Each structure stands twice: as C-alpha cells, then as structure tokens.
Amino acid sequence: MTVREATREVRKGAPFFLCRWERIEREEEETEVKRERREEVGEVEIDPRTKEGIQERKPPFCKYKKVMASPSLHPAAREILKENKELFPDEIPKLLPGRGDLDFKIELEPGAQPSAKPPYRLSYAELEEMKKQLKDxxxxxxxxxSTSPFGAPAFFVxxxxxxxxxxxxxxxxxxVTVKDTFPLPRAEELMETLFGKRWFTxxxxxxxFHQLRIAMGDSYKTAFVTRWGTxxxxxxxFGVSNAPPASMRLITLTMRPTLxxxxxxxINDILVYSRTLVQHVKDVKWVLDLLRANNLYVKxxxxxxxxxxxxxxxxxxxxxGIIPKRLKLELIRD
Structure with a gap:
C-alpha cells in the first residue's frame, strides 16, 4: 500500500487529511526522551512518605502530588504549570459545589418501579478493595x-x-431512565478545525464524572448494595446511561467561549490548538482560567x-495534517 492510496482511504475529498506519515512518530520520540530525568515545577506538595521530616503544606480539602515536568518540556509550558498547579491535584476536592441546572438528573419513565439485587460475589482481594474504596x-x-428501595450490585474492573x-x-x-439527547460530537468533524495548526496541548x-453532583432528590436512584450495606x-x-451526554453538556457550556x-x-478530553507559539500560550492560559472558574480539575x-x-x-x-492512528501503524508495517 502506498502513502497516496492509504491517505485516500482515510477520507476522500478532504485534502487536510493528506499528510506525510513519516513525521508522525515525532511525539513518541519526544515524550520518551530522558523519561527517567525529572525536575520539579513550582512550590508544590512533597509526599511525606518519601521526604520524611518535611512539613506538608496543602489546602484542607485537597490532596496534591508533586507536579513534575520533563526536561524537554517547553519553558512556556513550565511557567504555566507553576502558575496553575492547583488545577492538577492528586485527587479532586471533597464534594464540589452544585452547578444548578447542570447537576446530574435521573428522570424515570412513567410507572417505573425500583429494582434491587443482592451483592455480587467478590474475591477476597476485591472485598478488601471494596472496603478501601467505600471509606475513601x-x-x-x-x-x-442509604435506605433507598433501589439497589444495584457492584463489581470491579x-x-x-x-x-x-x-x-x-x-x-x-x-x-427505565429517560434518555438524555444532548449530542456527542463526531470525531471526524472535530478534526476538521485542526488543519494548519502547529501547537497542541x-x-x-x-x-x-465525579466532578458533577447528583441533582437534589435523585441520589436515592443511584443506590448500590455491598456486604457493608447500601x-x-x-x-x-460510572455506569449510568446519561453520564456521557451530561458530561458533554457540562464541558460544552463551560468551555463555550473557546470552542x-x-x-x-x-467529554473529559480537551485539545488546545494554535497556529503560533505566542498564541498558544494565550490559548492555554485562557482554557485553564475557564477550568479554574468552574471548579474543574485536570490529571x-x-x-x-x-x-x-x-x-x-x-x-x-x-x-x-491528520491520519487515523490505526492507519499510521499499517503504513509503518508496510
């Protein structure tokens, strides 16, 4: 298969999909460079288990790891991480404030009745993990x-x-849940806006999912059963049918000024794109400012x-240009 034939199969009539596949391995090479060498960015929390005797300094509601950056990280990105380290916690804060109409609602079909099942059988290791996660x-x-009449069994993946x-x-x-019709975007349509862009974050x-609260009065519908109660x-x-569209609605309305x-x-993936480095610095800061204003946190x-x-x-x-990842692998094999 030639490059011309392969790229024609990706999407006929869309010239922005035609690209030189020889260059697409660059990111993997860059991200693997000196993986073992790291340096700290900013004055961030140090794990006391690895640095005994160093006093912790962290907000009472949130747990932080060290924010680390590769030596190959662009200096502008390094500075942005220093300025926004609170957006990158080890864990999201305790119960976040409500988001009004964006809180997650579970509307049931007329006449729907509660359903409950006994807990699934779990291995010893899974039971230990269940205790740990329930406490957390x-x-x-x-x-x-909960004393809800609903009761769904839990398991682990x-x-x-x-x-x-x-x-x-x-x-x-x-x-028995009324389905949320908020649309999820098509990946191919999203890609069209990226033609000619040179910088990406x-x-x-x-x-x-856990950054979105359940609407008042609907929590009982999410009840789940365990050996330690309901x-x-x-x-x-995770697992409720309307979670993806509800998440997409939240991120769309939150980030609307930049879309x-x-x-x-x-859903939970954001790609910032720009033509120039100067503009990319501004764009990334804009996006992080919106996330901060809406109490959204990044991994x-x-x-x-x-x-x-x-x-x-x-x-x-x-x-x-743009090429499907699976096609890239086929081209490399050929």
Whole structure:
C-alpha cells in the first residue's frame, strides 16, 4: 500500500487529511526522551512518605502530588504549570459545589418501579478493595449510607495502571431512565478545525464524572448494595446511561467561549490548538482560567503540553495534517 492510496482511504475529498506519515512518530520520540530525568515545577506538595521530616503544606480539602515536568518540556509550558498547579491535584476536592441546572438528573419513565439485587460475589482481594474504596468515597463526601428501595450490585474492573475501578450494574435503572439527547460530537468533524495548526496541548479532566453532583432528590436512584450495606451517590457515578451526554453538556457550556477558537472537546478530553507559539500560550492560559472558574480539575499524568504533534480520539495530528492512528501503524508495517 502506498502513502497516496492509504491517505485516500482515510477520507476522500478532504485534502487536510493528506499528510506525510513519516513525521508522525515525532511525539513518541519526544515524550520518551530522558523519561527517567525529572525536575520539579513550582512550590508544590512533597509526599511525606518519601521526604520524611518535611512539613506538608496543602489546602484542607485537597490532596496534591508533586507536579513534575520533563526536561524537554517547553519553558512556556513550565511557567504555566507553576502558575496553575492547583488545577492538577492528586485527587479532586471533597464534594464540589452544585452547578444548578447542570447537576446530574435521573428522570424515570412513567410507572417505573425500583429494582434491587443482592451483592455480587467478590474475591477476597476485591472485598478488601471494596472496603478501601467505600471509606475513601465516604471520607470525600461522594457517597452516603442509604435506605433507598433501589439497589444495584457492584463489581470491579482492572484499569491499565493496575488499580481497580468500582463499577455498578445499573442496567435495570438504565432501562427505565429517560434518555438524555444532548449530542456527542463526531470525531471526524472535530478534526476538521485542526488543519494548519502547529501547537497542541492535550488536557484530561481528572475523574470527570465525579466532578458533577447528583441533582437534589435523585441520589436515592443511584443506590448500590455491598456486604457493608447500601450506599447512594452524591456525585455522578460510572455506569449510568446519561453520564456521557451530561458530561458533554457540562464541558460544552463551560468551555463555550473557546470552542471553535482554540479547542475541541470530547467529554473529559480537551485539545488546545494554535497556529503560533505566542498564541498558544494565550490559548492555554485562557482554557485553564475557564477550568479554574468552574471548579474543574485536570490529571497531569495524561496531559501533553506544547507539542507539535499529538494523539486525540484515535487520530495522529500535526502541522501537515491528520491520519487515523490505526492507519499510521499499517503504513509503518508496510
């Protein structure tokens, strides 16, 4: 397969998709450079377990890690991280303030009845993890004990980093939930705005679902059962059918001033794009200011700052154009 044939298959009639695939490995090379060498950015929290005797300094509601940056990080990005380190906490703050009409609502179909099931059988390791996560969620104000007639069983899935995510089987609840029709954008349409852009910063919102509160009076519908009793959520949980459109509504309305100007968004993923470095500095600061104003927090480990090529929604993007990531791999193999 030739490059011309491959790129024609990506999207016929769209010249901005034609790119020189030889350059698209650059980001991987840049991000791997001197991975073992790190330096600290700003005056940030130091883990007392690794630096005994150093006094902690952190807000009472939030836990921070060190904000670290690669030596290859652009100086402008380094300065922005120093100025905005509070947006990159180790954990999102305890129960965030309500967002009014944007709080997560669960509307049931007329005549819908509560459903409840016994807890699923879990392994010893999973039970230990359940105890740990229940305590953590309680301490952070994300859940509370419940007497709800609803009761969904919980189980665990293993994440890429080896940790466990608690998942609740909300299928019976989802069957009787009125579906939210807020649209999710098409990845191909989002890509069209990136033609000719040379600077990119990718942001990932930390535990984005948990940054949205349950609307008053709807928490009882999220009840889940465990060996230690029934609990209900005060923040939006994973597994409910309307979580993606509700999240998309929140990020769209929050970032509306920048949409179409310097960012594209898909639920918890934000890509800031600019033609010039000077403009990119302004755009990234603008986006972070909006996140701060709306109490939204970012996961530093999944961010990429001030790069000339990036991956987003399954595409590889640089100044020359856009190509699907899977096609890039096929071209390299051929």
């Amino acid at each position: 969620y309680m301490d952070r104000g994300f859940i509370r004990p 293993k994440k890429k980093d080896g940790t466990f995510r608690m998942v609740i089987d909300y299928r019976p609840l989802n069957k 990718k942001l990932d919102l930390r535990q984005f 609990f209900e959520w005060l923040v939006m949980p 179409g100007w310097c960012i594209i968004v898909f 530093i480990k999944k961010c990429k700052f001030f790069t000339n090529s990036t991956h987003f929604l399954g595409f590889v993007i640089d100044a020359k």
